[in-house]
Amino acid sequence: MITVNDLHKHFGSLEVLKGIDAKVEEKEVVCVIGPSGSGKSTFLRCLNLLEDVTSGEITIDGDVVTDPKVDINAVRSQVGMVFQHFNLFPHKTVLENITLGPIKVKGESEQEANENGRSLLEKVGLSDKADMYPDSLSGGQKQRVAIARSLAMNPKVMLFDEPTSALDPELVGDVLEVMKDLAREGMTMVVVTHEMGFAREVGHRVLFMDEGVIMEEGNPEQIFENPQDPRTQSFLSKIL
Amino acid sequence: MIDDFLNSHYIKVLPDLIPGMGWTLGLTLAGLFLGFILGAIVGLGRLSRFKIISGFCSFYVEVVRGTPMLAQILFIYAGLTRDVIGFNIDPITTSIIAIAINAAAYIAEIVRGAVYSIEKGQHEAGRALGLSEKQTMRYIVWPQAFKRMIPPLGNQFVISLKDTSLLSVIAVNELLYAGKQYYNVTYTPFQTLIMVCLLYLCMTIPASLYLRRLERKLDV
Secondary structure, three states: OEEEEEEEEEEOOEEEEEEEEEEEOOOOEEEEEOOOOOOHHHHHHHHOOOOOOOEEEEEEOOEEOOOOOOOHHHHHHOEEEEOOOOOOOOOOOHHHHHHHHHHHOOOOOHHHHHHHHHHHHHHOOOHHHOOOOHHHOOHHHHHHHHHHHHHOOOOOEEEEEOOOOOOOHHHHHHHHHHHHHHHHOOOEEEEEOOOHHHHHHHOOEEEEEEOOEEEEEEOHHHHHHOOOOHHHHHHHHHHO | OHHHHHHOHHHHOHHHHHHHHHHHHHHHHHHHHHHHHHHHHHHHHHOOOOHHHHHHHHHHHHHHHHOOHHHHHHHHHHHOOHHHHOOOOOHHHHHHHHHHHHHHHHHHHHHHHHHHHOOHHHHHHHHHOOOOHHHHHHHHHHHHHHHHHHHHHHHHHHHHHHHHHHHHHHOOOOHHHHHHHHHHHHOOHHHHHHHHHHHHHHHHHHHHHHHHHHHHHHOO
16 A cells, blocks of 8 residues: 655755655554654655655555655545644634535535534544534544544545644543544554554554664564564663 | 813814814725735745745835835835826825835735744645645635734734824825814914824724724634
8 A cells, every 4th residue: 555665854964764665555554653753753744745755755555656746635635644733723613624625625515525524523422523613622532533534535544643642641542442443444554653552452563663764663562572673672661 | 161162173173184084094994905915915925935936025024114104105206206107196096005015014924924823733734635735725724824813903904094194294185184284274283183183092992992802702
């Protein structure tokens, strides 16, 4: 589904990604872990071109998205993104947040988008919040709305950028529950996370990143029970 | 006693001042309307990725803000004459242009600041959904930025309204000029100017109060 070849990213003279090669299969849940500043968020943001790539090639579902001629909006409309700080639109109701993309990008009718939006809200357990504004929701509820907003575009892949890092601990569970449901339904997901429990339970594969490269990758048991790289070992010993 | 007051210049000046008040208000609104359009263009221009556009817009703002409005008014009216541009500009047109280009420079900064103040994540969330740059601005950034522009735009209204008094130098019959005409004949500058200032306050205070209510309603 996603292939990344020798991806480099510079911010000015700082090289944040130093040659990333990765593959994500269809219906696979890949968790990216690593210390802060390791480039894992930047890596994720390169996948839907929120950061422009310095060099390298990214292919999503057969389309070379790093090709300058590619329709960037079309690519993004098929790649859902959930942000650490939710980034809901505060001037729109919960339902409008969800229907904006489908109406404006995919040209769905308002009625169609509303019906679809309400069923997504039901799915994330917030059907009673449709007409409220994001400001009146808790962090966990906001993030579930943000997930519903991405799902409304019917994406082929979902990217999660530390989706629970800004949440109070007691609200994390609900969001992870929604993500687990998605994984069970066969959504292809790339998740940058500090939730090792989630990575272990739901992830099919775990990438450990440090200093702009993928130091180690493998299935969760390998990474968590028997890490090979000394830096993976030291990182995991600090947080587990 | 009451008769004395009604016969005083405080009251007798009013029939002369009321039309002046109308001109002041009308010129302010016309100038601000054009100024807002121009200001929005210049403000967004300053945010442009293209150095030529943003540079030109910054230049415009600096020139207008860095020179006295009185000099600008005289330049348009007395400087840009038939010899220079092929036609003369009448006082009313001069007034509207002067208010517009002046307000535009300040409004440009208001627009730029408001757009800039919208969290980067809003823009990213829009683009991540697949909205184009234009759609993201139109449906996400602009509506939020516009709300934040309302308080400073209200201030600008009050400032521009007071600035119209400078137009008295080119004999536009706005409020201050109307007052001057009156006291030059009656020799009653004290009474006249008190009434002129009271009438300015009659316009600026309700504007401020309304603005404060609007701010509360919009929760900015």
